[in-house]
Amino acid sequence: MWRTCLLLLLLVQLSSPVEARRARSGRTQPRRTQQQAPAARERVEGPESFPLDFTAVESNMDSFMVQIKNLAQSLYPCSAQKLEQDMKLHFTKNASATCNDGSPAGYYIKESKGSRRWLLFLEGGWYCFNKQTCDRRYETTRNLMSSAKWPQTRRGRGILSPQPEENPHWWNANIVFIPYCSSDVWSGAAPKTNQSDYAFMGSLIIKEVLNELLTKGLQNAKVLLLAGSSAGGTGVLLNVDQVAEHLESEGHRGVQVRGLVDSGWFLDNQQYKVTDCLDTISCAPTEAIKKGIRFWDGLVPESCRQAHVGEEWNCFFGYKIYPTLKRPVFVVQWLFDEAQLTVDNIHLTGHLVHEGQWRYIQNLGQELRSTLGGVQALFAPACLSHELLTRSTWMDIQVKGTSLPRALHCWDRSLQNKLHINSSHVHQKHKTTPTRGCPLHLIDSCPWPHCNPSCPTIRDQLTGQEMSVVQFLKHMGFDVKKMAQQQGMDPRTLLGMLSDGS
Incomplete structure (x- = not known):
């Protein structure tokens, strides 16, 4: 059954003038980046949000067919089979x-x-x-x-x-x-x-x-x-x-x-x-x-x-x-x-x-x-x-x-x-x-733990509560006043830098 769906979908996708021109000319659809993904999900809802990577048409038709199969099974009830996700x-x-x-x-x-x-x-x-x-x-x-x-x-x-x-x-x-x-x-x-x-x-x-x-x-x-x-x-x-x-x-x-x-x-x-x-x-x-x-x-x-x-x-x-x-x-x-x-x-x-x-x-x-x-x-x-x-x-x-x-x-x-x-x-x-x-x-060139603002969430091992970077460093024994003095800056300035990961 799903093979029939694939053929129908392939015809639909490749008959689209815009996408067909892009596939023939070699212009590619950019992947959604981490930052783009939320916005993309807000703008587009429903079946149209499924991404297709047309670079696969040029380099690996089999990979492209895998994407078509995924699209078919997400859009059409005519395929009763569910994609196997587990190992x-x-x-x-x-x-x-x-x-x-x-x-x-x-x-x-x-x-x-x-x-x-x-x-x-x-x-x-x-x-x-x-x-x-x-x-x-x-x-x-x-x-x-x-x-x-x-x-x-x-x-x-x-x-x-x-x-x-x-x-x-x-x-x-x-x-x-x-x-x-x-x-x-x-x-x-x-x-x-x-x-x-x-x-x-x-x-x-x-x-x-x-x-x-x-x-x-x-x-x-x-x-x-x-x-x-x-x-x-x-x-x-x-x-x-x-x-x-x-x-x-x-x-x-x-x-x-x-x-x-x-x-x-x-x-x-x-x-x-x-x-x-x-x-x-x-x-x-x-x-x-x-x-x-x-x-x-x-x-x-x-x-x-x-x-x-x-x-x-x-x-x-x-x-x-x-x-x-x-x-x-x-x-x-x-x-x-x-x-x-x-x-x-x-x-x-x-x-x-x-x-x-x-x-x-x-x-x-x-x-x-x-x-x-x-x-x-x-x-x-x-x-x-x-x-x-x-x-x-x-x-x-x-x-x-x-x-x-x-x-x-x-x-x-x-x-x-x-x-x-x-x-x-x-x-x-x-x-x-x-x-x-x-x-x-x-x-990273910064010298202390979790000075990178994208580090994983820190939790207090006793209470389970989330900790800010400043709270964590103080917990670790980081002396803000002493470090600020060594760096020749005001402690409040250093705290601000720590908070934004500078």
């Missing part, structure tokens, strides 16, 4: 790649048959590094170690959303979510045996999922974006080159593999308060990874291994592995990452932060900013938060007036332009040439 669970057929407890690994997928773009997302969720920490993890967060109770479907948010209003550039891609159940930062290659209680097979799970996706259309892909948040973001750094090399070894050299790292750029810095390495929360990242890499039989990219022979744990830290990678990587990183502060033993529990902690937090932002200096494609807001890609509000955060979806679109365009220029090169390097008015290296 569906599939367990891997190869039983040798398992979760920690030996249950089958798997993935969720929402296919977009006409698209040659694929987004594979690695879930995050800390790790465990010995029997004691893994036993505790199995008791408290079993879904991160076992697939026994995974739901049959998942609804994507943020960059995984199938809605163009929430995900303007990737909504109609083939979207794959790989649940994290290996507790090894996606690096392990150790099966469960009679002598070991747990398997650690993160790197092998990724490979098995790739093998199955090659039977579902991945072999015809133009672009594969390997993305992940937190431990999944670090997993992207550890696996993006291996994913590309695996596809090449299977004969699929035409797939452009890229990485997108969200909140996975951790530092091997000195903790604020040094404690014994007894659990995953208080253990210094260097000590935890040193223990874990042996426990997991962890794998790192060969280029990074050669750069750190005997100290492969260095490859779990972004600023050390990034220079060794061959494929282009985009880094999304809060300058005041809550997970980093937690492992550094700065716990923001609703109590006032004293001066020593405040200085440590500011220094952390400066230290993180310095390690990101060489990253070509970057989005780094000065906010206190953790993870961004899968938030439904991910379009709201801006750095220097540019949102993350816009920055990712600019990165995509720069890589396409580079490919046209250097089409004879097999590997793409990190260095990209930004399009005019399309920035790639976006990092």
Whole structure:
């Protein structure tokens, strides 16, 4: 039935003189930006508000047909079928790649048959590094170690959303979510045996999922974006080159593999308060990874291994592995990452932060900013938060007036332009040439948490009440009078600047 609707709608749309002229002349309809969307919804109500991107006619007719299908099913009752919005669970057929407890690994997928773009997302969720920490993890967060109770479907948010209003550039891609159940930062290659209680097979799970996706259309892909948040973001750094090399070894050299790292750029810095390495929360990242890499039989990219022979744990830290990678990587990183502060033993529990902690937090932002200096494609807001890609509000955060979806679109365009220029090169390097008015290296320069006015809403951890930026900074121990004196200005002037994010 819906095919009949599609044909009718296609004739209606392409018979429109205005739209037909635009499609033939190559003039495109601009997407609704974040700022334009509310106004557009106020002006136009009903079926006519559904956006059609006629650039798809020129570059990808299948993608255009997907949009027509969406339009048909939103306008006409003659199609009884509902577009499938959720990702569906599939367990891997190869039983040798398992979760920690030996249950089958798997993935969720929402296919977009006409698209040659694929987004594979690695879930995050800390790790465990010995029997004691893994036993505790199995008791408290079993879904991160076992697939026994995974739901049959998942609804994507943020960059995984199938809605163009929430995900303007990737909504109609083939979207794959790989649940994290290996507790090894996606690096392990150790099966469960009679002598070991747990398997650690993160790197092998990724490979098995790739093998199955090659039977579902991945072999015809133009672009594969390997993305992940937190431990999944670090997993992207550890696996993006291996994913590309695996596809090449299977004969699929035409797939452009890229990485997108969200909140996975951790530092091997000195903790604020040094404690014994007894659990995953208080253990210094260097000590935890040193223990874990042996426990997991962890794998790192060969280029990074050669750069750190005997100290492969260095490859779990972004600023050390990034220079060794061959494929282009985009880094999304809060300058005041809550997970980093937690492992550094700065716990923001609703109590006032004293001066020593405040200085440590500011220094952390400066230290993180310095390690990101060489990253070509970057989005780094000065906010206190953790993870961004899968938030439904991910379009709201801006750095220097540019949102993350816009920055990712600019990165995509720069890589396409580079490919046209250097089409004879097999590997793409990190260095990209930004399009005019399309920035790639976006990092806040203001020095304290939440000095960016677009940062996520702050709530008091005790009362749950929203806090203004000024209230938050005072709560954090920010001394307005002292800071104003240091800056040579009136305290009221500084308060005004803080309130508007200057």
